Amino acid sequence: MCGECGCGEKEKSLSLNQDILKDNKRKAEGLRVLLDKNKVFSANIMGSPGSGKTSLIEKTILMYGDGKRFGVIEGDLETDLDHRRLKSIGVNSTQINTGTVCHLDADMIEEAVKSMPLTEIDFLFIENVGNLVCPSLFDLGTHINVVLLSVTEGEDKPLKYPLIFKRANVILLTKIDLIPFLKLDEEALMRNLKRINSKAPVIKISPVTEEGFKDWISLLESFRKYPALLP
Numbered sequence: 001m002c003g004e005c006g007c008g009e010k011e012k013s014l015s016l017n018q019d020i021l022k023d024n025k026r027k028a029e030g031l032r033v034l035l036d037k038n039k040v041f042s043a044n045i046m047g048s049p050g051s052g053k054t055s056l057i058e059k060t061i062l063m064y065g066d067g068k069r070f071g072v073i074e075g076d077l078e079t080d081l082d083h084r085r086l087k088s089i090g091v092n093s094t095q096i097n098t099g100t101v102c103h104l105d106a107d108m109i110e111e112a113v114k115s116m117p118l119t120e121i122d123f124l125f126i127e128n129v130g131n132l133v134c135p136s137l138f139d140l141g142t143h144i145n146v147v148l149l150s151v152t153e154g155e156d157k158p159l160k161y162p163l164i165f166k167r168a169n170v171i172l173l174t175k176i177d178l179i180p181f182l183k184l185d186e187e188a189l190m191r192n193l194k195r196i197n198s199k200a201p202v203i204k205i206s207p208v209t210e211e212g213f214k215d216w217i218s219l220l221e222s223f224r225k226y227p228a229l230l231p
């Protein structure tokens with residue numbers, strides 16, 4: 001179990017948790033300075049297991065064009081399957097295996113970036129461990145938080161897991177090609193997302209049909225160029 005997410009003994013772990021989060025925040029600030037110094041724009045990609053995080057990263061890199069250079073840090077409990085998937089299309093990817101820990105933290109990223117050629121990267125995508133709870137607590141030193149919600153997960157998820165959606169700068173509604181096959185109340189889903197986070201843009205995407213990717217890529221580019229636009 002994750003000791004940091006507040007699911008252990010109450011009071012003792014609460015103050016320990018706060019110290020851990022404070023320490024994490026300090027390291028994350030340092031990481032952001034390091035990334036800024038190297039002109040690397042970075043995104044923490046979060047969402048449930050199987051929500052489409054690796055597919056998003058793959059397709060974004062393939063469609064971006066414009067000679068941009070990408071780096072990826074792959075967070076996974078156990079395997080390097082996603083890392084190998086990205087390597088196979090020539091992406092500069094680094095693997096972190098967290099074992100029993102259900103999220104990435106700034107310490108792990110600090111270690112991973114040591115082996116990355118930051119001066120040769122324009123965008124750094126960090127694929128967090130698939131989970132809608134713990135990753136939301138840990139700042140990784142990225143410039144934006146991107147949260148994926150796939151249409152198969154149901155319209156109630158923003159209400160059930162509010163923190164991760166609250167902390168999103170961008171929300172991507174994924175697998176929209178599957179909507180015709182589902183019993184999904186899309187209006188309720190959008191209403192629930194807006195209720196939890198009224199500022200973050202919501203983009204509907206599908207790496208299968210490529211729908212939404214132009215909008216997502218141009219938003220990413222705007223945030224990179226004009227950080228003041230960040231919600």
Ligand SMILES: Nc1nc2c(ncn2[C@@H]2O[C@H](COP(=O)(O)OP(=O)(O)OP(=O)(O)O)[C@@H](O)[C@H]2O)c(=O)[nH]1
Pocket residue numbers: 047048049050051052053054055056082129130174175176177178205206207208
């Ligand atoms: N139909 C459809 N399938 C998708 C879409 N995006 C991803 N998938 C499929 O959904 C499955 C999971 O996608 P991944 O990209 O591996 O998801 P993930 O979030 O990286 O998964 P974990 O890393 O295991 O948490 C794969 O079989 C993908 O091919 C989509 O937009 N439409």
Ligand SMILES: [Mg+2]
Pocket residue numbers: 053054055082127
């Ligand atoms: Mg993945």
